[in-house]
Amino acid sequence: MTHAETPLVDLRCEAHTYPDGTVGMHDVEFSVFPGEIVALVGGNGAGKSTLLEHLNATLVPDDGELVVGGTPISEDNKTRARKEVGFVFQDADTQLVAPTVLDDVMFGLQNYGVPTDEAKQRAREALETVEAGHLEDRIPHYLSGGEKRLVGLAGVLVLEPSVVVLDEPLAGLDPERSRLVAERVQKIHADGISVVLSTHDLDFAAEVADRVCVMTDGNVVGGGTPSEVFYDDALLAEANLHPxxxxxxxxxxxxxxxxxxxxxxxxxxxxxxxxxxxxxxxxxxxxxxx
Structure with a gap:
């Protein structure tokens, strides 16, 4: 698959090693282009979460470079990466910090100095985007898993990113809530936001992705359209995946x-x-x- 556009996010990571010496990722080149949904697939420990966390500078390469919107990201401008690349963590509780859902979605805006009235209006619009406006007065930690994912997604969308990253968005959800989250992912993509997600659910990846990247042992070992990847027996076998x-x-x-x-x-x-x-x-x- 080739792209004529300039990537929104361009990552080159020769190596990333965790403090305990574990190699999380190596020899990775990964880009996100306008208007696409990219699914990262691979087994546990393949490096999917590590790659995703590099896309908004939550993690940084030991050797390599992250470029967001044409701008190289350094210690001095990490906030640019985090504004342009919104990250929804697998454990939604890690990003729910306020006493009510509305307060939580406003939180990022207020950190950027947006006045309260404007932040409240934009937060409500973001909640409506994921059809979660009815939750605005709820206490975040009492929400269901699916509701927490939607609130986390709204908290990212309110900052108007060009890319949304979701780490295992269906993890731990029942089929109905999985369907709900999948629909919201497709809706924000239809609104013009690129999406990168990791998943163990290859049926979900086949359903939503324009491009699939296969990871194993901290590296991207193949990729292409869903049909190119999911009919490549050798590639799936290398990653220990079933179609x-x-x-x-x-x-x-x-x-x-x-x-x-x-x-x-x-x-x-x-x-x-x-x-x-x-x-x-x-x-x-x-x-x-x-």
């Missing part, structure tokens, strides 16, 4: 050549096959319909 459900069913049904990756694509393909078979069913006089 999405639609891919497995398509292979079993002998339909892999069409490369469906989502349930909707598979159903559409099966419907086409059924309709084609119906036109070939012999008529009562023994002659085929066609």
């Amino acid at each position: 999405p459900s639609a891919v497995r069913v398509a292979r079993d049904a002998g339909l892999a050549s069409a490369q469906p990756v989502t349930e909707a694509e598979l159903v559409s393909l099966l419907t086409e096959v059924d309709n084609l078979d119906a036109t070939r069913t012999p008529a009562p006089d023994g002659r085929g319909r066609d």
